[in-house]
Amino acid sequence: METVAGSIMVLGAVVAVLAGVGVLRFRTSYARFHAAGKASPVAFMIVAVGASLDLGWGGASRLAVAVGAIVLTLPVAVHLLFRAVHRTTPGDHLVVDELVPAERRPY
């Protein structure tokens, strides 16, 4: 397997390790959601580029669909988690919470 594809895949694995350590080590749950919602799609994108270099056009098209699916859906899902946590738990660790006036306005 060409070393170029392999090195790109190792780079994607490094970004995935960053995502995993980020989810593990961050203190507030909002920071953990950032690590989960942003770093892991980037890691998958980099690995998909590396793998499609090696797999040729057939694999590249399938990987492109998988990358499109993950990039379009995962941040949205984690954003929903943000909103769910923001509404249910009192945001004590937030220094400035601009969303409170917008959310608590009577509809």
Next chain:
Amino acid sequence: MIVAVATGGFVFAGLCALVRVLVGPSLADRVAALDVVLVSAMGAIAVDAARRDDPSALIVLVVMAVVGFTATVAAARYIMSEEKS
């Protein structure tokens, strides 16, 4: 050799997220960490497909992405439904 390093990286990322699933104070942390486990499994599958050089196993990635999204959305809605009650 390179593939072993890449797969090891994904396994380590999945283990870190798995620890967050076990430790995580709130349900939302667990759901986000499970999402990271899923994405690292997807990356490992992509690396393995590249190693075996057959693109047939890549369709499962799309299914995993959509199922992971649906699960996270369902869990988020469950968490939000608690707030209303």
